[in-house]
Amino acid sequence: MIENGKYSHGRKVAELEAALAAYTGAKFVIGVNSGTDALVLLLRAAGLRSGEEVVVPAFSFGATATSVVLAGGTPVFADIEPDGYGIDPAAVADAAGERTRFVMPTHLFSQLADIDRVLDVARRLGLTVVEDSAEAIGMRHRGAHAGLFGAGGVLSFFPTKTLGALGDAGAVLTDDPRIAGTVDALRHHGRFGATIADFPAISTETGLPGVNSKMDDIQAAVLLAKLTGLDDDITRRAELASRYTEALSDVAGVRKLPVVRPDSVFYVYVVEVDSRDDLAAHLAAKGVQTEVYYPTPLHLQPCFTGLGYRKGDFPNAENACRHTLALPLYPDMPVADCDRVCDSIRDFFQGRRG
Numbered sequence: 001m002i003e004n005g006k007y008s009h010g011r012k013v014a015e016l017e018a019a020l021a022a023y024t025g026a027k028f029v030i031g032v033n034s035g036t037d038a039l040v041l042l043l044r045a046a047g048l049r050s051g052e053e054v055v056v057p058a059f060s061f062g063a064t065a066t067s068v069v070l071a072g073g074t075p076v077f078a079d080i081e082p083d084g085y086g087i088d089p090a091a092v093a094d095a096a097g098e099r100t101r102f103v104m105p106t107h108l109f110s111q112l113a114d115i116d117r118v119l120d121v122a123r124r125l126g127l128t129v130v131e132d133s134a135e136a137i138g139m140r141h142r143g144a145h146a147g148l149f150g151a152g153g154v155l156s157f158f159p160t161k162t163l164g165a166l167g168d169a170g171a172v173l174t175d176d177p178r179i180a181g182t183v184d185a186l187r188h189h190g191r192f193g194a195t196i197a198d199f200p201a202i203s204t205e206t207g208l209p210g211v212n213s214k215m216d217d218i219q220a221a222v223l224l225a226k227l228t229g230l231d232d233d234i235t236r237r238a239e240l241a242s243r244y245t246e247a248l249s250d251v252a253g254v255r256k257l258p259v260v261r262p263d264s265v266f267y268v269y270v271v272e273v274d275s276r277d278d279l280a281a282h283l284a285a286k287g288v289q290t291e292v293y294y295p296t297p298l299h300l301q302p303c304f305t306g307l308g309y310r311k312g313d314f315p316n317a318e319n320a321c322r323h324t325l326a327l328p329l330y331p332d333m334p335v336a337d338c339d340r341v342c343d344s345i346r347d348f349f350q351g352r353r354g
């Protein structure tokens, strides 16, 4: 790869796109610079235009909502379901208004949002579904991979993801040739295959300004190598997750464990606990690194204050921000470490009671 001298948007990227198409069943996979770029370009290619609205969950990674703004639209927030953390399909109808064109469910942590009900609501309201499936590689439902239930979806290959690169990378998944062609053009200054001399600032194919969101071949090579072991990694993650579930199910202070369904893939193992921040500090003192995904709901992020939302608007999202904690989980994690984490959690809550 180094010898052939093409380090960006070259042969390895094309190989990875083909391999991911085979893995996910997507007709088209378009490699880009990050999951965030994938969301922005997907929304633009799927037809989001200035001033139009996209319903997004109030609990997610920031890019779920900022991508809408970067694509020229306005996010409209809806609450999540308390188990599983996906957008509440009933809340989508309440959030949607006259200017709403899209709904973007996010598949968080270890399972899909209730995609069948989201598709029903979207059909009823005439909305296009695009999925923030950045965390959802390997998650399937009714035989279809995450990201392929509506107009398209995305993958993030950020290093911590289930399939992680050695830096940033992402992809758009779609079965729609028009969307695929537009993302393909937009990622490369507006016109794929053009020479430097005739890169147009405005794409001739799409009429939309293009960007530089090409994937690096070195990342594609890493991802291709790791893709061969992905299903084994997913199995190992599931084994560790059930070990956590078994050990933590009777611990007072642990309010909620992840719901396990046939489509579960454990990108992270997230529990809901009392005294979350104190527990995280206790674990950190024992050398156990945890993570809070996500401490602030999207509707209360400073960049969205202008939209007029208030604390209390989305109780399930706000509760998740207060109580969720991701425990360590990675395929090479020794079982003994998993047990040690559980013992430390048990000690913490016993110490509080006694």
Ligand SMILES: Cc1ncc(COP(=O)(O)O)c(C=O)c1O
Residues within 6 Å of the ligand: 034, 035, 036, 037, 060, 061, 063, 064, 106, 132, 134, 135, 155, 156, 157, 158, 168, 169, 170
């Ligand atoms: C739900 C969700 N959406 C979007 C993204 C953005 O992906 P990236 O970090 O590759 O830009 C991520 C990952 O960080 C994510 O978890």
